[in-house]
Amino acid sequence: MRFTIFYTLCALWVIWRFWFPLRVSQLFKLSGLIVTILVALFPAATTIFLGGLTSPEVPAWVLILGNGATFTLFLLALLTLCREVIIFASVLAGRTGERVHQLVQKDKRVALGMTLTSATLAILGVREGIKVPDVHEMTLPIKDCPKSFEGFRIVQLSDLHASALLREPHMAALVEKVNALHPDLIVITGDIVDGKVTARDKDVAPLAKLKAPYGVIAVEGNHEHYVDYEGWMKKLPTLGMTVLRNDCITLHRDGATLTIGGVTDPWGRRYGRTLPDPVKAFEKAPENGLRILLSHQPKYANDYDNAVRFDVQLSGHTHGGQLYGLDKGVAILNHMFVRGWYQLNRAVMYVHPGSGLWNGFPIRLGVPAEIALFALKKK
Numbered sequence: 001m002r003f004t005i006f007y008t009l010c011a012l013w014v015i016w017r018f019w020f021p022l023r024v025s026q027l028f029k030l031s032g033l034i035v036t037i038l039v040a041l042f043p044a045a046t047t048i049f050l051g052g053l054t055s056p057e058v059p060a061w062v063l064i065l066g067n068g069a070t071f072t073l074f075l076l077a078l079l080t081l082c083r084e085v086i087i088f089a090s091v092l093a094g095r096t097g098e099r100v101h102q103l104v105q106k107d108k109r110v111a112l113g114m115t116l117t118s119a120t121l122a123i124l125g126v127r128e129g130i131k132v133p134d135v136h137e138m139t140l141p142i143k144d145c146p147k148s149f150e151g152f153r154i155v156q157l158s159d160l161h162a163s164a165l166l167r168e169p170h171m172a173a174l175v176e177k178v179n180a181l182h183p184d185l186i187v188i189t190g191d192i193v194d195g196k197v198t199a200r201d202k203d204v205a206p207l208a209k210l211k212a213p214y215g216v217i218a219v220e221g222n223h224e225h226y227v228d229y230e231g232w233m234k235k236l237p238t239l240g241m242t243v244l245r246n247d248c249i250t251l252h253r254d255g256a257t258l259t260i261g262g263v264t265d266p267w268g269r270r271y272g273r274t275l276p277d278p279v280k281a282f283e284k285a286p287e288n289g290l291r292i293l294l295s296h297q298p299k300y301a302n303d304y305d306n307a308v309r310f311d312v313q314l315s316g317h318t319h320g321g322q323l324y325g326l327d328k329g330v331a332i333l334n335h336m337f338v339r340g341w342y343q344l345n346r347a348v349m350y351v352h353p354g355s356g357l358w359n360g361f362p363i364r365l366g367v368p369a370e371i372a373l374f375a376l377k378k379k
Helices: 001-021 025-041 042-049 062-093 094-106 108-130 167-181 197-209 222-226 228-240 266-273 301-307 326-333
Strands: 134-142 154-156 183-187 216-217 241-243 246-255 254-262 290-294 314-317 340-345 348-351 369-378
Touching: 001 025, 001 042, 001 062, 025 042, 025 062, 042 062, 062 094, 062 108, 154 167, 167 197, 167 369, 183 290, 183 314, 197 228, 216 254, 216 290, 222 228, 222 266, 228 241, 301 314
Parallel strands: 134 369, 154 183, 183 216, 216 241, 254 290, 290 314, 314 348
Antiparallel strands: 154 369, 246 254, 340 348
């Protein structure tokens, strides 16, 4: 409903300040009005007729076309707003600004340029959003890192969002890219799927081919709670994943230990499910040794850091903001965590920008997805 309201407001603004003043034929103007309204109603159509906004079961091209069009509408509304600033300035200039006013508000060439700019950026955004992500290699300095774990390679995937948009071929290509890195361990920090197990069974199948000597460890995200939660908690382990729900697993290497703890997602509160408990997550962990906490959402990182000892927290959820500029708003909603490295009270945290994205907004501009590869080293 929120998306429908937002795009309806965008449409009304574009109709009022873009279409109405334009000097074109009435038929052309009417056609533009109808297209604008239809585009704004795409999220509503998805929710009512296409299987739900969370996981619509339609061909990928429908999602690409529909969401690309709605993003074009958003950009056109934004450009129209910027144009209003120019018009206001020209009005303040008096008669000398009249020509500028007429040009920017009524000229067909300006309108065409605005439309083409919006559509081009939408195409680039969708293309960047749905491509298989590149690898981002980093070193992870840890105080008192044992010699036996120096050079230990961890791949972090997050927010894969296997869906009607990101289907089996996409997941297979991603898995191939990850396996080519020969990591020692693979971790997945939530939002693995969108949809029922029966609908996504084929699309998540390639994830069973992820390979690392120390296995694949995952935690749930908020999207697992939206559709078929119990089904996914049973399905994911059959794909070779160890799913940690306020639990941990300890890895041993030449006498040293690395404990991976994982918490549930706070979204479970809405459904009466298990809430995240970092203390319980490390209950079985050795007193000493390295500790890494997996938590889908980063916003409670400082609380977790105060509650229990760990060296590193790996999170996702924010998608890095997806759009350059929008990341500032996303940071505010997540206690100022949005992507990259953060120093907590005692530990450090990496917020992953996502290895995929939700099918309802498959756009990235200036914030690419990634496969994160960490190499541990002594600080």
